[in-house]
Amino acid sequence: MFGQFDFGVITRNLPYLIKVGMAFTIELTILVIVLGIVFGTLLAMMRLSSIKVLSAFATAYINLMRSVPLVLVIFWFYFLVPYIGAWIIRSPTPVRVGAFLSSVITYSMFEAAYYAEIMRAGIQSIPRGQVWAGYALGLNYWQTMARIVLPQAFRNMVPILLTQTIVMFQDTSLVYVLSITDFLGAASKIAERDGRYVEMYIFAAVVYFVICVVISFLVRRLQRRIAIIR
Amino acid sequence: MAMIEIRDVSKWYGSFQVLTDCTTSVEKGEVIVVCGPSGSGKSTLIKAVNALEPVQKGEIFVDGVRVNDPKTNLPKLRARVGMVFQHFELFPHLTVRQNLSLAQALVLGRPQQEADERGLKYLDRVGLIDQKDKFPGQLSGGQQQRVAIARALSMDPICMLFDEPTSALDPEMINEVLEVMQKLATEGMTMMVVTHEMGFANRVANRVIFMDAGHIVEDASKAEFFGKPRSERAQQFLAKILHH
Amino acid sequence: MNYHWNWKIFWDLTPEGSGTYLHTLLVGLLWTLATALAAWVIALVLGVIVGVIRTTPRKWAGRFCNGYVELFRNIPLLVQMFLWFFVIPELLPKHLGDAIKQMPPPWASYVPAVLCLGFFTSARVAEQVRAGIQALPRGQRMAGTALGLTLPQTYRHVILPMTFRIILPPLTSEFLNIIKNSSVALTIGVVELTAAARAMQEFSFQVFEAFTGATILYILTNILVIYGMRWVERRVAIPGFIGPAVQAGGH
Numbered sequence: 001m002f003g004q005f006d007f008g009v010i011t012r013n014l015p016y017l018i019k020v021g022m023a024f025t026i027e028l029t030i031l032v033i034v035l036g037i038v039f040g041t042l043l044a045m046m047r048l049s050s051i052k053v054l055s056a057f058a059t060a061y062i063n064l065m066r067s068v069p070l071v072l073v074i075f076w077f078y079f080l081v082p083y084i085g086a087w088i089i090r091s092p093t094p095v096r097v098g099a100f101l102s103s104v105i106t107y108s109m110f111e112a113a114y115y116a117e118i119m120r121a122g123i124q125s126i127p128r129g130q131v132w133a134g135y136a137l138g139l140n141y142w143q144t145m146a147r148i149v150l151p152q153a154f155r156n157m158v159p160i161l162l163t164q165t166i167v168m169f170q171d172t173s174l175v176y177v178l179s180i181t182d183f184l185g186a187a188s189k190i191a192e193r194d195g196r197y198v199e200m201y202i203f204a205a206v207v208y209f210v211i212c213v214v215i216s217f218l219v220r221r222l223q224r225r226i227a228i229i230r
Numbered sequence: 231m232a233m234i235e236i237r238d239v240s241k242w243y244g245s246f247q248v249l250t251d252c253t254t255s256v257e258k259g260e261v262i263v264v265c266g267p268s269g270s271g272k273s274t275l276i277k278a279v280n281a282l283e284p285v286q287k288g289e290i291f292v293d294g295v296r297v298n299d300p301k302t303n304l305p306k307l308r309a310r311v312g313m314v315f316q317h318f319e320l321f322p323h324l325t326v327r328q329n330l331s332l333a334q335a336l337v338l339g340r341p342q343q344e345a346d347e348r349g350l351k352y353l354d355r356v357g358l359i360d361q362k363d364k365f366p367g368q369l370s371g372g373q374q375q376r377v378a379i380a381r382a383l384s385m386d387p388i389c390m391l392f393d394e395p396t397s398a399l400d401p402e403m404i405n406e407v408l409e410v411m412q413k414l415a416t417e418g419m420t421m422m423v424v425t426h427e428m429g430f431a432n433r434v435a436n437r438v439i440f441m442d443a444g445h446i447v448e449d450a451s452k453a454e455f456f457g458k459p460r461s462e463r464a465q466q467f468l469a470k471i472l473h474h
Numbered sequence: 475m476n477y478h479w480n481w482k483i484f485w486d487l488t489p490e491g492s493g494t495y496l497h498t499l500l501v502g503l504l505w506t507l508a509t510a511l512a513a514w515v516i517a518l519v520l521g522v523i524v525g526v527i528r529t530t531p532r533k534w535a536g537r538f539c540n541g542y543v544e545l546f547r548n549i550p551l552l553v554q555m556f557l558w559f560f561v562i563p564e565l566l567p568k569h570l571g572d573a574i575k576q577m578p579p580p581w582a583s584y585v586p587a588v589l590c591l592g593f594f595t596s597a598r599v600a601e602q603v604r605a606g607i608q609a610l611p612r613g614q615r616m617a618g619t620a621l622g623l624t625l626p627q628t629y630r631h632v633i634l635p636m637t638f639r640i641i642l643p644p645l646t647s648e649f650l651n652i653i654k655n656s657s658v659a660l661t662i663g664v665v666e667l668t669a670a671a672r673a674m675q676e677f678s679f680q681v682f683e684a685f686t687g688a689t690i691l692y693i694l695t696n697i698l699v700i701y702g703m704r705w706v707e708r709r710v711a712i713p714g715f716i717g718p719a720v721q722a723g724g725h
Binding site for chain 1: 549557561
């Protein structure tokens with residue numbers, strides 16, 4: 001049944017698919033994990049803050065991001081970032097922002113809202129006594145957060161953070177809507193050029209599938225090693 | 231001025247009053263035991279002493295520093311007050327050794343090695359030096375509570391607060407913790423202890439405070455309290471606790 | 475930096491002559507809902523079947539269903555969209571594939587989009603159903619068996635009625651997800667709400683008004699769904715029973 005197909009198109013274009021496409025996908029994913037978790041944790045702390053303005057802002061931001069599709073957010077930021085850039089450097093005209101930087105900003109801001117809710121649950125899972133113990137030893141808010149609450153919250157949340165990260169890795173493929181050449185973008189450009197849709201999209205599916213399954217397996221093993229003995 | 235001064239302290243959770251005009255003090259070197267039925271506000275009162283629970287009315291002083299004053303540097307004050315919790319509250323993600331040295335290094339700025347040595351010295355004094363590289367989850371409840379006491383002591387506190395230190399322990403582990411506390415008392419440490427262990431109070435305390443429904447009902451010397459408490463509530467409480 | 479706001483744009487006529495821009499967005503919203511609702515039916519039916527099988531004692535069937543869930547969870551939705559649109563018609567017998575490709579617009583895009591979202595979401599529903607069933611006390615199943623019920627009867631009358639009440643909140647968020655995920659269908663030509671906003675932006679050059687319009691419509695839809703589901707939760711709530719929350723991740 002695969003007689004009419006030419007899977008050689010994959011091997012012929014492998015360097016392009018990996019060096020251009022997959023490199024973009026992986027760099028974007030790693031940067032967004034780091035920035036997303038950092039912003040997300042800050043948002044979670046703001047949301048749990050007793051300062052009303054901070055918690056109201058964080059709540060509004062998180063709810064807004066979570067009720068809009070990622071595709072729409074991608075379009076929003078694609079047009080908004082040049083204006084924000086102009087505002088920062090006081091330029092009279094919108095600034096050009098490269099595809100990569102624009103994607104990093106978009107995904108970090110979007111994922112931060114999802115990571116924030118995970119970290120909030122993680123922080124709330126830490127017994128109040130742990131915070132008291134930190135304070136009672138003379139630690140201040142930031143020290144208590146950084147040394148006592150967040151390390152435990154993070155460990156408790158590893159499985160859900162992982163699930164979210166795999167979803168995010170898959171979602172990076174949506175930069176396709178801006179014609180950016182990530183892994184799927186590269187595959188789709190070849191598919192269109194050579195008319196090899198079947199081969200390229202099956203290949204893309206297999207690659208994503210294998211990466212996601214392998215990563216979940218590895219992290220599940222890692223997680224058993226860092227689990228806290230209670 | 232006494233080491234701990236509590237003057238006319240009141241506290242509300244919403245419209246529910248948990249503390250009503252509480253006044254008492256702990257002199258330097260004194261050991262006082264706070265007892266009373268659950269929900270009487272004794273845990274809230276002791277947590278108010280190092281401002282873990284804010285109070286809405288009244289004043290609390292520790293070593294002359296006003297605790298419930300927004301200008302007070304709370305971390306600095308708390309670093310000088312040792313506290314032991316009902317549920318130990320060791321940090322489960324850190325080893326025993328790290329639990330002991332964390333605040334010394336972070337708050338007092340002691341070099342890591344000095345903090346380590348000091349922590350281990352106190353760990354030895356509570357008889358657990360063999361456990362230094364274990365995680366809290368690998369220790370029994372009694373051992374965890376002794377580590378928690380060592381952790382508080384390694385900060386060189388001027389006084390110690392104990393919030394029901396034995397009530398989460400299995401009966402056979404209560405004594406090992408009480409012994410450590412008794413030793414501490416004989417060395418002259420100022421201690422405020424919330425506990426139901428009347429035997430401990432009888433052996434160690436200078437004074438006993440009895441609380442009920444947010445009020446300090448009785449504040450008497452040990453002899454007076456165990457001899458003949460004035461209030462009926464305290465008599466009932468003692469009768470229940472001593473005859474079971 | 476100067477952007478010329480023009481909020482009246484929503485009442486201007488589109489150059490296509492199909493009505494106002496507001497009308498364009500509302501038609502987009504209708505397609506979003508039509509896609510999401512049709513896909514939700516598929517997702518619920520398949521998800522419940524697969525989720526239930528994963529909790530039955532049949533080993534090989536359980537393994538097959540685990541594979542099903544892993545397959546749909548580990549391939550990006552967009553790639554799955556392309557598989558349904560570009561690849562599946564080529565792999566079917568020729569007359570069938572051609573028939574699919576020659577469906578008049580918008581059905582040639584709509585049908586693959588619905589199938590894609592339906593199967594994608596069914597794997598997530600299956601996961602919730604399994605977690606919900608396993609959250610029930612084991613005694614429930616034994617009690618059913620002890621009363622002489624067969625396995626299907628135990629599921630039908632004992633386990634599933636409780637499971638559905640437990641998993642209503644995570645199902646709500648899955649339904650919200652399917653609404654948001656339907657925007658991915660714009661890549662294969664479904665003119666749903668996000669695509670409509672894109673079209674409005676391209677014709678009118680009022681980028682931020684167009685996206686603001688779409689954003690507000692998404693938020694309103696969200697609020698409606700959440701209130702609707704809360705109402706359902708209250709209607710089916712059993713006195714004295716509070717279901718444990720099942721954690722839902724993802725978008």
